[in-house]
Amino acid sequence: MPGFLTRNWRLKLLAVVLAIVSWAGVVLATNPPGTRSVSIPVPQPPAPNVSLPAGYLLTAPIPNLTVYITGTEEHLDAFSKSSLQVTVDYNAIRAIGNQVPATVRLPVKITNSDPNIDLDDPPASVMAAVDTSGSTSETVExxxxxxxxxxxxxxxxxxxxxxxxxxxxxxxxxxxxxxxxxxxxxxxxxxxxxxxxxxxxxxxxxxxxxxxxxxxxxxxxxxxxxVDTTRTASVVLGPVIGAPAGDQVTMDGYTPVTVTLTGSQDLINGANLATVTTGSIDIAGQTGTVTYHVTIQAPTGITVSPDTVAVTITVTPLPTPTPAPTPAPTPTPT
The missing domain is CATH 2.170.120 (RNA Polymerase Alpha Subunit; Chain A, domain 2)
Structure with a gap:
């Protein structure tokens, strides 16, 4: 048996090596190694259990980190980003003191819990824009x-x-x-x-x-x-009422004949206000010449200036007609 093992041992060793290489080639051909990049978020406020030193805050979100991972194709396909844990040393912000705003390099540690995956030169730090926090009281505009x-x-x-x-x-x-x-x-x-x-x-x-x-x-x-605006309107007299029967009523005139109207633009422009009318003029019991002050009627929301018109009216009793003479009776012949 020992002679069998030692006979042509170089040739046998070469055969074993070739077999191993062939097997590895087949394995690697079906499941080759590779490298991929993954983007992972950086924990930062207001995430739970993440805080900055008192008095400081981030002025902009820290962008995701790009991490390169290596492994076989099968293991890369099965990889989950949840296997990577990022820890940021935010206490390093204290080193800037009051020199703010500033961009600070913060140490980062990336932990991998997947045994089938290796990290290829993972990032060791991130850049963060930092300022001190403050407050102010402002008037609302x-x-x-x-x-x-x-x-x-x-x-x-x-x-x-x-x-x-x-x-x-x-x-x-x-x-x-x-x-x-x-x-x-x-x-x-x-x-x-x-x-x-x-x-x-x-x-x-x-x-x-x-x-x-x-x-x-x-x-x-x-x-x-x-917004108030004005316009001019002509005055139209209202009806004359209460005139005594058998008397002559003469309109001697009125003043003013035009007035100024004031009101909002939509009322002034929307209504037919070329003329305005007075109230009725009651002359019951009048004799002779009398001047009446009559109020001008205008729509609600419109004011009139002046708001009254002086109207002069003369009432003249008509003369009583003379009765016709009674004819004398015709004498009766005898």
Whole structure:
């Protein structure tokens, strides 16, 4: 038996090596090794159990990390990113002190729990934009996108509460403005009252996504009033009533013959106000010439100046007709 093993041993060893290589070639051909990249999120506030040193905050989200993993194709296909755990040393932020805002390199540790996968030179740090946190009290600005329709204008604009607290990175709070959402009054002919959201902006009008406003909403009350305008109208006298029977009534004239009307544009323009009419003129019991002051009638919401008209009327009794003489009787012949 020993002679069998030792006879031509070089040839036999070569055959074994060739067999192993052939087997490995077949295995690798069906399940070759490879490398892939995976993107994994970096734990950061407000994720649970993740916090920064007191007084600091991130001014922008930390982007995902790209990690290269190696293994056989079968193991790469079966790999789950949940096998990778990222730990960030946020305490390293303390080293910058008050030199903020700043971009800080933070140490990172990536732990792999998959025994069939290896990490290929994993990242050892991430870059984070950091600032100190602060707060400021700001007056709310009511933002109106469209004014009321023609004939109306805004009066008072009141936000309740009118002062709110903005919290965020210190550098973002410089020159901050807190405004309501845009309020459209283009169809508003009555007062506006409603709850609207608040948004923080910087001095250039850029929305500050990393600043919080407390409270997040306010009640806004906007008075919408009609814009007064004027026009001239002719006066038409109302009916004369109570004239004595058998008397002659003479209209001697009235003044003014035109008046000025004042009211909101929609009332002035919407009504037929080329003329206005007085009330009726009661001359019952009148004799001679009398001047009456008659009120001018106008639609609700319209004022008239002057609001009365002086009307002069003369009442003249007609003469009583003379009765015809009674004819003498014709004598009877005898």
């Amino acid at each position: 009511v933002a109106v996108s469209h004014t009321p329709p023609p004939g109306y204008e805004t009066g008072s604009l009141v936000a309740t509460p009118n002062t709110v607290t903005a919290t965020g990175p210190e550098h973002e709070l410089i020159g901050i403005q807190v405004r309501t959402q845009q309020i459209d009054l283009s169809n508003q002919r009555a007062n506006f009252d409603g709850t609207v959201a608040l948004y923080p902006y910087d001095g250039a009008g850029r929305l500050l996504s990393d600043v919080n406003v407390t409270p997040a909403t306010v009640n806004v009350a906007i008075t919408v009033v009609g």
